[in-house]
Every structure is written in C-alpha cells, then in structure tokens.
Amino acid sequence: MNIRYQVSKPVLCGNERRYVIDAIDSGWISSTGAYLQKFEHAIARTLQVDECLSASNGTTALHLACLALGLRAGEEVIIPSLTYVASANAVRYCGATPVFADCDPTIWNATAAFIKKAWTPRTVGVLAVHLYGMPTDVAQIAELCRDRGAWLLEDCAESLGAKVFGKPTGHFGDASTFSFYGNKTISTGEGGALYVRDPARRRHAKMLRGQGMDLERRYWHPIMGYNYRMTNIAGAIGLGQIEMxxxxxxxxxxxxxxxxxxxxxxxxxxxxxxxxxxxxxxxxxxxxxxxxxxxxxxxxxxxxxxxxxxxxxxxxxxxxxxxxxxxxxxxxxxxxxxxxxxxxxxxxxxxxxxxxxxxxxxxxxxxxxxxxx
Missing domain, CATH: 3.90.1150.10 (Aspartate Aminotransferase, domain 1)
Known part of the structure; x- marks a missing residue:
C-alpha cells in the first residue's frame, strides 16, 4: 500500500537543525543545557505565564501535574471519556479514579454541563481536554471548579496555540500540560511541558521531575521522584519549532x-x-x-x-x-x-x-x- 498523504508528520523548517548541531557541539546533550531553558521560556511566553517546565513527554507531564496538585489514592477526577488514554492513565498512576463524563456533540469535548452531571462527593479535580485542538468551554469549567473547591488541570496536548476569547488554552486552570510528540503541531520527537500556577506546587513538580532532588542541594533527595526530564537536544528542536x-x-x-x-x-x-x-x-x-x-x-x-x-x-x-x-x-x-x-x-x-x-x-x-x- 503506497501512502501518499499521512495523517500528520513533523515539519522542521526553521532553526531546528542549526540549534541541534550547536547543542551537540556544546557537549550538553542530556537533561541540562541552554536550549532547555530557552524552550521553557518560549513556552511560557506563548501561554502568557511566568514559568513552564519541560518534560520527557506529554504523559509524564500529566503525571507530574496530578502529583503537584496533590492527587491521592481514593480520590476521583472527572475526565472526558473521549480522549487519549494518557489522560486517564495519569490519574490512575496516582492511585486515584478517573470518572468519565460524556461530551458535547457539537464541540466534541466534555463541557461544564456534562462535567457537572459526573460530579460525585469524592471529586477533587477536573482534567479538561481540548480534543483535536478544539477548545472546550474552559472558562465555565474553571468557574465550576472554583465554586466547588476543586482543581482544574487542562490537557492541552492537542491545543497549543488555541484561544478562548483571546486567552490561550493552558492559561485557565491550576495546571496545564502539553505534548510535543512527532505528530503534534510542534514536535521534539518525544517531549512535553507543564505549567503549575501555584509557585510552591510548581517547585514540587520540578523536584519530582528530577528524581526528587533538592533544587539547592545536589544529590540530596528529600522525596522520591522520577526521571521525567527532557534532553537539551529535544529542547533545541523544540525551540526551533516554537519559533515557527x-x-x-x-x-x-x-x-x-x-x-x-x-x-x-x-x-x-x-x-x-x-x-x-x-x-x-x-x-x-x-x-x-x-x-x-x-x-x-x-x-x-x-x-x-x-x-x-x-x-x-x-x-x-x-x-x-x-x-x-x-x-x-x-x-x-x-x-x-x-x-x-x-x-x-x-x-x-x-x-x-x-x-x-x-x-x-x-x-x-x-x-x-x-x-x-
């Protein structure tokens, strides 16, 4: 079978090659390097926020966000049933239970009205998805969460650059995550990012991403963490991509x-x-x-x-x-x-x-x- 038109593919038509070669020449090819910081700053500017964290992929970004928001075993999180499996898995990784909401037939997303129907006494948060790049009614969902004392995590794996009344998706919730897989609008091959609104929770996510190591004391690990870091090579690709x-x-x-x-x-x-x-x-x-x-x-x-x-x-x-x-x-x-x-x-x-x-x-x-x- 000769496929002439793929569903999606990465197009690297900016400075990606030049930045990658520069990263290689610098010797910084692992999880430290100038391109990681530049890429993170570029994502933050796009979201109109103060700081974003890169991650090894969109799934690990979701897991980090759930952990940073304090999700624990026995709690419930409402998510759309019509989503990629990583959304549900990230909740389950924390020992919590995903509760599935139906979606609006017009915009294909779980809206505030459908999320409200799925709410239970054990609901602590909502994981909202902007499916295939179409924003959900995220402002109304954020208001619902505030009124009920729950947190909101936006899964923006498919919606980087989408806006709701001029405000970017990823800016409405207590946290948001992004994917830079090879078929996304911009790609790092494998990669992800997250934003956590509360600075203390963001700092916790940063520690968790780097094996739980203290951010001021090297090789002191006061908590158990994960190796969820992006590489400087991926950051170089990402910077070239996000510039475009x-x-x-x-x-x-x-x-x-x-x-x-x-x-x-x-x-x-x-x-x-x-x-x-x-x-x-x-x-x-x-x-x-x-x-x-x-x-x-x-x-x-x-x-x-x-x-x-x-x-x-x-x-x-x-x-x-x-x-x-x-x-x-x-x-x-x-x-x-x-x-x-x-x-x-x-x-x-x-x-x-x-x-x-x-x-x-x-x-x-x-x-x-x-x-x-």
Whole structure:
C-alpha cells in the first residue's frame, strides 16, 4: 500500500537543525543545557505565564501535574471519556479514579454541563481536554471548579496555540500540560511541558521531575521522584519549532478552511458533520476531523480502508472511549461519546499540504461517502 498523504508528520523548517548541531557541539546533550531553558521560556511566553517546565513527554507531564496538585489514592477526577488514554492513565498512576463524563456533540469535548452531571462527593479535580485542538468551554469549567473547591488541570496536548476569547488554552486552570510528540503541531520527537500556577506546587513538580532532588542541594533527595526530564537536544528542536508556531498554526487553519469549503456539500446533504465554528473559540485544527452521520464503525472502517488502498490517503478513527477500555470499563452509557467515537475520522493535516492536494483528498472522501450512503 503506497501512502501518499499521512495523517500528520513533523515539519522542521526553521532553526531546528542549526540549534541541534550547536547543542551537540556544546557537549550538553542530556537533561541540562541552554536550549532547555530557552524552550521553557518560549513556552511560557506563548501561554502568557511566568514559568513552564519541560518534560520527557506529554504523559509524564500529566503525571507530574496530578502529583503537584496533590492527587491521592481514593480520590476521583472527572475526565472526558473521549480522549487519549494518557489522560486517564495519569490519574490512575496516582492511585486515584478517573470518572468519565460524556461530551458535547457539537464541540466534541466534555463541557461544564456534562462535567457537572459526573460530579460525585469524592471529586477533587477536573482534567479538561481540548480534543483535536478544539477548545472546550474552559472558562465555565474553571468557574465550576472554583465554586466547588476543586482543581482544574487542562490537557492541552492537542491545543497549543488555541484561544478562548483571546486567552490561550493552558492559561485557565491550576495546571496545564502539553505534548510535543512527532505528530503534534510542534514536535521534539518525544517531549512535553507543564505549567503549575501555584509557585510552591510548581517547585514540587520540578523536584519530582528530577528524581526528587533538592533544587539547592545536589544529590540530596528529600522525596522520591522520577526521571521525567527532557534532553537539551529535544529542547533545541523544540525551540526551533516554537519559533515557527504561528506559521504552523496558520498552515493548519488554511488547511482546515479548504477542507470545510470542499466538504461542505456533504454536510449540506446531511452525510457529514464538520467541526463547529464557535464565536470566540479559536482552535488549532491539530488534526482536521469530521463525523459521519450514519453507518457506525463498519462503514467508517470501509471508507478509511478504501481511502488508503485506492487513493493513498491515511486517516485515523476517533479515540476509543475510555469507558470501553478493559481497565476502565465502567458499564456507563455515554451516547454522544459513543456516537462520535464510532463515526469520527481524522484526515491528513500538516504544514505544506497544498490546496490541490486537499482538493484531491476531498474528492476521494466525497466519492466514498456518497457511494456508501
């Protein structure tokens, strides 16, 4: 099978190569070096906050954030069921229980209304996800958490650069985390970052990230920690990438606009649901996604298989709901989540995808969706 259009791929078109060579030449290739600090400062400027911490990946960033917020065994955290498994795993790593909320059918995220329905007396926090780069109603979720004395952790693995009424995602909660995996809007190969609002909790996260070592006394470890540090090489790549963030975001928004224009006839005919356009919400379109209106998983699988086999177009299904996974099976029925998970598709989205290539992809999508209706 010859795949011509990947779902996503890293595009290193800035200073990444120059910075990596400089890091190698400096001899600082492990978890200390100037590029780590520069990258962390750049992330903080993007989020409009005072300090961010780099991490080895998005999952370890989530774990650190949960620990820094004081999550303990026996407590519960509300998370959307429609998310990547790392969101649930980070809660379970702390011995706590993820409680799954349904999602809004329009913006595909667990909103404040659905989170409120999932609240229990043991709820201590909410882990909000901005799925596929579409922000949730995070301001309302933050208000709900404040009113009920709970903390809010934003999982921004897919939403770096998204904004809600001009304010970046990752800025609303008590903590936020980011992923720089190879398929993200910006990438370090593997990598992550976190922001913790409270300085004392942020300091605790910094200690935990570095094997629990005291930040002023080398090799004194007053707590048990982890090796969750990013390397200076990864930081060098990240700095080159984040310098180009506005360019990469503009590319994804251009691509999304073209998809919407070309696929609108399918939505008009009731065959496909395109991403919602919400006033004041500026998504990143990490992956341009759409939802089939009928047919379920079998029809979707057939369409995806034919796109790959006959047209060389790679696609991805939406995430499997957390409450359907063996280790998190809850017996719940979450109708919006289950419908989206069975009908949603991610399409090729990456810097440099040309308009005429998008037109070719859309023509194939239209042909297969109509013929299978």
């Amino acid at each position: 963030l506005d360019f990469h975001l503009a590319e994804r928004r251009r691509i999304a606009k073209r998809y919407v224009e070309r696929l609108r006839p399918l939505e008009t005919d009731g065959l496909l649901k395109l991403p919602a356009q919400i006033a004041g919400y500026e998504g990143t379109y990490w992956l341009f996604s759409a939802v089939l209106t009928t047919g379920g998983e079998e029809r979707r699988a057939n369409i995806m298989r034919q796109l790959a086999r006959d047209y060389g177009i790679e696609t991805r299904p939406f995430f499997v709901p957390m409450h359907h996974l063996p280790m998190y099976a809850s017996g719940q029925t979450l109708p919006n989540t289950e419908f989206l998970a069975a009908h949603g598709i991610n399409f090729p989205t990456y810097t440099g995808l040309r308009d005429e290539e998008i037109d070719e992809i859309c023509a194939a999508i239209i042909r297969l969706v109509r013929s299978s209706a």
